[in-house]
Amino acid sequence: MTAPQANKPKTNEPKTNEPMQNEPKTNEPITTEVCVVGGGPGGRALALALTRLGRRVVLLEQRAGGARAFRGESLSPDGVRLLAGLGVLERVREHAHEVHRLEIADGGARVLDVRFDAFPYAYRRPVELAQPVLLAALAEAADEHGGCTVLEPASAVGLLADGPMIRGVRAKTPGGIVEIRAQATVGADGRYSSVRRLSGLERGARRTPLERDVVWMKLPFPAAWDRRAYRVRISSGRHGLFLPSTDGTVRVGLNIPKGSLRELRSAGLNALHDRLVELAPELAQEAAEGVTSWSDTTLLDIFTTDVRRWSAPGVVLIGDAAHTLSPILGQGVNHALADAAALAPLLAGALATPRGGRPAALAEAVHAFQREREAAVRRSRGLQLRQERMFTLASPPAAALRRTVYRALNASPALQRKVLAPAYFPGQVPAPAAAPARTEQRT
Incomplete structure (x- = not known):
């Protein structure tokens, strides 16, 4: 050049x-x-x-x-609002995949199911892009x-x-x-x-290094899953993120102890499959088909910088x-x-x-x-660190307390707004209850 x-x-x-x-x-x-x-x-x-x-x-x-x-x-949703303010939302709308809910399952049972349309904001739904x-x-x-x-x-x-x-x-x-x-x-x-x-x-x-690293990968999307949902799966002190992707796959972020990738790799690819299946048994076939070598994965070193x-x-x-x-x-x-x-x-x-x-x-x-x-930024970092600590609780009493907290959050829309609004809607003010969500897809 x-x-x-x-x-x-x-x-x-x-x-x-x-x-x-x-x-x-x-x-x-x-x-x-x-x-x-x-x-x-x-x-x-x-x-x-x-x-x-x-x-x-x-x-x-x-x-x-x-x-x-x-x-x-x-x-x-606030990121969507910002794209609208930049005048580019319409350019990407047909390529964006809306998400309607956030689901957390702990120990095989759903403990939280957040519906984004229940929040009183003009832009309510996250998107994958x-x-x-x-x-x-x-x-x-x-x-x-x-x-x-x-x-x-x-x-x-x-x-x-x-x-x-x-x-x-x-x-x-x-x-x-x-x-x-x-x-x-x-x-x-x-x-x-x-x-x-x-x-x-x-x-x-x-x-500040966090206690976990994340192994990212993409898998075929299971037919039984709702493509409009974010999923967090927790089992004792292990957890994973399961996010729908715009290409029809599911992006998986498997959390592992900090610095333990070498140990996981030495145990073989089946050990990775087993960890995935422990969190999401319905992904057994998808894990076998989607991850056939370690080159199908990417490691993200998790830390925060202030x-x-x-x-x-x-x-x-x-x-x-x-x-x-x-x-x-x-x-x-x-x-x-x-x-x-x-x-x-x-x-x-x-x-x-x-x-x-x-x-x-x-x-x-x-x-x-x-x-x-x-x-x-400080509010988001604090919320992330609290969630990180919650996800990694491993002892039976601590895991039981975590499930109790999530069930309390699930039962209270007001508490959901208090906890999640700083992360998802920091730049928005509540809209009239009857106002439609501004991110709705034109399909």
Whole structure:
């Protein structure tokens, strides 16, 4: 790929903070208002939101053609609302699979059955949406608005610094090194964020490993199951997530003790099948057909990351780069979209000030962004950690207490709203009881 050309460098240009050894040729620099590093849902949504507000963006995507590793497909009702606000919901509607209920079974008995339509919000139903479809829709919408240049494959290898102020990114591309000079740089590059590390914000990060890892796989969908349901199956201290996928399969997240994959693999593939069947006996045939080698599985290391400061002069983090969450209740994509929706108007406003992008205006914008978003992230993290502890209770008295708690939750719609609304409906206010669900499929 040949890097886009730009104007000749000005005098007194910023310097890079991490020079490379034996690096390829350096191309003409690119000048923009915002450089977004990372082409996942958060980065793509932010680029779209900024172009809708008239700002110029350069987006770096590390993987050519959006060929990304296994990622979550679950969008909460609030995530659906955010897509509607970005103007892309209609683009993806025919590819989305609505979910109507959440079911938890413990010890072979159903203890919780949540009906999403019972919640008093305009957008009530979660959807499953393949991430390539979502990313393509966000990219197409941004392209139609104009103002967004995408470099792919391109990875950030350094930041441009002018004293304490970050003024852009040095990116490695197949055509050589490109400097993207920007008034604001956004790290949307995930749980192992390069921008977080390069900017020094990693020093304020606290990583908390959870007690489990997750082995992900896809299986044929059993004929007897309701395709409109999320399922959690618990057996003593073991549990698994069973999520309908848009391709007609069921995505399975099997939780195993932290670091125990090698032990599980040494026991053979039948040991994996046995664990699946222990949680969901009706999946015996599907497990045998769907997982014929370990290459049919993917391991996700489960941890949370709490970054004390999401920003430094000229740079800000969003999504997993700022606050890595666990896969419980499918919060990662939704918080990335919410971050993009919150940051875009603040950043656009700061860039629109006289002598746009002044450090003081940008600093106030990113500080306001963190103030607005960190409470919601904290609530989701707390709920996830409580659920993680509940799922892993193994002793008979503790498991009996867990079943009692879930049955109490099942019996009380008011308690369901109190517990689940912060996860599924954080940005919505109750709608009139008679209002129809806004996510209803047109079928």
